[in-house]
Amino acid sequence: MRVLHFSKTYHPDSFGGIEQVIRQLCVGTGRLGVTNSVLALSRQQNLAPLEFEGHMVHRVPLNFEIASNAVSVQAFGALARLAREADVVHYHFPWPFMDVAHFMARIRKPSVVTYHSDIVRQRHLLRLYQPLKHRFLGSVDSIVASSPNYMASSPVLGRYRDKTRIIPYGLDKATYAKPEPERLAHWRARIGPRFFLFVGVLRYYKGLHILLEAAAGTDYPIVIVGAGPTEQELKEQAARLGLKNVMFVGALDEQDKAALLTLCYAVSFPSHLRSEAFGMSLLEGAMYGKPMISSEIGTGTTYVNVDGKTGLVVPPSDPVALRAALRTLWDNPELARAMGRRAEERFEELFTAEAMARNYTDLYRELVARKAPLTVGAEAPVQL
Structure with missing residues (x-):
């Protein structure tokens, strides 16, 4: 099982809360047989792929930002190329450029979004972004909320209740x-x-x-x-x-x-x-x-x-x-x-990383099995 994470930033450029979640996911699911890689944007000069705690980190140049929305033209090709090698593409929301990249790269692999947060601050720009946001969230196979509290209080997640499940963050x-x-x-x-x-x-x-x-x-x-x-x-x-x-x-x-x-x-x-x-x-x-x-x-x-x-x-x-x-x-x-x-x-x-990893691994397998073609004469998806 190969999973590609796509996030605005990651190690070694930054290490905030979302980056910590991705790290714990990669380490935890790696112990369960998942091969992880991360694609992120970077301001650094040397962008050679690097290995971090058992998973590969690929970076592309951050070209510019608009209202904290990081943009990279090179990300389109990188996402398309790395997604071809993956069984599941795992997006980390919110990041409007990510939504654009998903469609530009023509991703057809099973996809999951970890919904880290509503967009709160850029309310005027949010009106312009709404159609793209809902097209993106409507196109992915599954959405994950990190708590029942957030699921209950987010009007956005309320629209996608049927394909949203709750997997709390975990630490090791x-x-x-x-x-x-x-x-x-x-x-x-x-x-x-x-x-x-x-x-x-x-x-x-x-x-x-x-x-x-x-x-x-x-x-x-x-x-x-x-x-x-x-x-x-x-x-x-x-x-x-x-x-x-x-x-x-x-x-x-x-x-x-x-x-x-x-x-x-x-x-x-x-x-x-x-x-x-x-x-x-x-x-x-x-x-x-x-x-x-x-x-x-x-x-x-x-x-x-x-x-x-x-x-x-x-x-x-x-x-x-x-x-x-x-x-x-x-x-x-x-x-x-x-x-x-x-x-x-x-x-x-x-809130253990072990529980988070186990739940995400089950979700990955479910998504791949759901999209796997049926074998001739078979009544069930091809086993992974």
Whole structure:
């Protein structure tokens, strides 16, 4: 079974939430006999194919962007060529250029779309994109939503309910770095024994401006890991608020990230818009057995973090409620520990990479079998 993933970005150019999902999919399904490859766009000069954790990564030049929509003329030919060698083409939505490439490359192989998120921000351009979007989603064989919450709240997915199934994202802790004692000691000495942690790309929908407002007037240490488009304005906001308890540590390597996930008291994930469809960093917190704070935005964040069980859920864009949640966990260590234990239990029950890989592998096989031609005189599809 050969699967081609088509995504806007991937390792080594970037490694955000969608890239982590693709990585876990490739590694996990690879253990079940699937041969994976990834086609992505890149700004780098040397675009020779490379192997990453057992799967091949093919990159084509990113020629230009329109409203965050990356475009590559070379992708048309690359997608057509690589799809000929694949049994299934796996698309990662949203990315309007991908829809165009699907039709330009004349893809006829079984196809699946992982629906990572609705398009939230570019509302005016979205009106122009609607016909293409629905033509694309109507043409693929299957759509996957990452949580029942998102399935229920997305008007787009509601139109394709008959061919949409739910497969939650999953992680494998064995793929994460094991921090050395010296590194743990370094961060413990730098930050202290208890702190709230945020990990992620610093984007407009992450709600970090709300977290900074919530931190005002408190002395709870808050560590922000990541870089991104809003980094400078967030630092300026922290300076205006006089926040001495907030530490921006930038983008870190996997050892340092794992060290902070190991050491942190709780995870704060204040994303306030539907662009945050699931929250892989929130899932990492659950995997490490940490209590979580998130906002109710009608997406998978509340599927990962169940209010009162694995953590606390507050209204979006409400710094007062977020400050109260920080205070509740900080002042009640026993409650925080109990929530962390339940978060890890829920992770093991629902969100392992093994379960995600098994469910996707079953879907791949189902799609191939569905499109396989019948043998003369046979009553069933040809076996794979």
